């Protein structure tokens with residue numbers, strides 16, 4: 644798997660340090676209030692697992708499963724909910740946790756859907772952000788790292804279902820794309 648990588652963007656140490664900062668900031672921002680984290684499956688499972696352990700206040704956790712139509716490198720904005728939340732979110736301070744914001748279509752769809760359910764507040768937290776690719780305006784409240792317009796894998800992010808278990812964030816060699 645490692646010989647298919649082109650360039651490391653963030654190694655384990657860099658990721659750990661950044662997430663510790665994010666966790667501290669989130670704990671500070673919500674210290675007076677209850678917080679419900681909603682992880683967007685599948686990509687956010689690793690980020691959410693590390694982020695919650697960096698947050699020192701009590702939190703609730705739920706997951707939403709989405710599958711976006713389109714190819715692996717281009718999302719169409721048509722989002723299908725494959726697993727809805729387990730519980731109502733009305734009256735909760737909701738923080739939606741995503742792996743990466745690319746066009747913004749997925750999160751913009753989810754934010755609209757969740758706002759209709761009457762949360763007390765709703766914010767967005769993403770591990771990675773690719774602002775150059777945005778097709779729809781989206782206010783992102785917490786960003787781990789801003790990256791250029793490059794397809795990346797690892798730390799939950801996949802290419803055709805692979806590389807999610809890579810502990811770093813990296814780009815792939817062009818030969819990997821031509822194989823599939």
Ligand code: IMP
Nearest residue numbers: 718744745746747748749794795800801
């Ligand atoms: P958006 O709706 O275009 O913002 O797409 C968000 C989704 O596209 C993410 O949750 C990822 O599943 C996928 N995605 C976008 N860019 C990348 C990338 O560089 N690597 C892996 N997945 C990506």
